[in-house]
Amino acid sequence: MKYTIDHALEVLEQTPKVLNTFLSKLSDDWIFCTEGENTWSAFDIVGHLIHGEKTDWIARMQIILSDAPDKTFELFDRFAQFENSKGKTLLELLDEFSVLREQNLNHLKSLNLSEDQLLLEATHPELGTVTLKQLLATWVVHDLNHIAQLSRVMAKQYTTEVGPWKAYLPLLNT
Structure with missing residues (x-):
């Protein structure tokens, strides 16, 4: 699919709703579970997304x-949430x-970016030259990546509980 701001907004506007629906009524057993040492819980992931809203995309x-x-x-700083969420x-x-996502998307929409602006470039300290279009497309995939991560982390809590059905559940084998 070719990147468009309208397509991006379809996902970016839904992410807070998805997270609220998925996480808001879960017990701490689900919220703070991880895949092991040096991995992130749902709590950590939401903190990471907040840090991105404050310091990355916009x-x-x-x-x-x-x-x-x-x-x-x-x-x-991919690990700032550990301090900022305390x-x-x-x-x-x-x-x-x-709140942050709504503010950021309102700002993005207000710019009415042109195709020429989407091709403007900057330098990422590790990746080199990147365009605005690439940055904004990454914002969408970043959300989807962390939604998938939340599902994987939580699913893995029942890896042994599902018994032989594990063979049919690819999420448990990643």
Whole structure:
């Protein structure tokens, strides 16, 4: 599928609703389970998404659209949620994510970006030259990636409980 802002918005607008529906009434056993050492729980994933809303997608878009001579992104701290989410509940994180996402999407829509603007470039410190279109497409896939991750982490809690049906459940074998 070719990237369009309208297609992207279809997913980006749904992510807070999906997370709220999926996670808001679960017990801590589901919210804080992981796949093992150095892996993320649902709580961690929502915190990570919040950090992205604050420091990644829109901030980097602004760099690309700016007139600055140096359009190099700062590295994204993929682990900031472990500090930023301390003392908060999952419901507080879900609410914060919903508010931030709505603000960011309203800002994106207000720009009425042209095809030429989507081809503007910046420099990612690890990946090199990237376009605005690539950044915005990555935002969509990033959401979908973490939704899949949530499902995988939670499903793996019943890996042994499903017994022989594990053979029919690819999610448990990844």
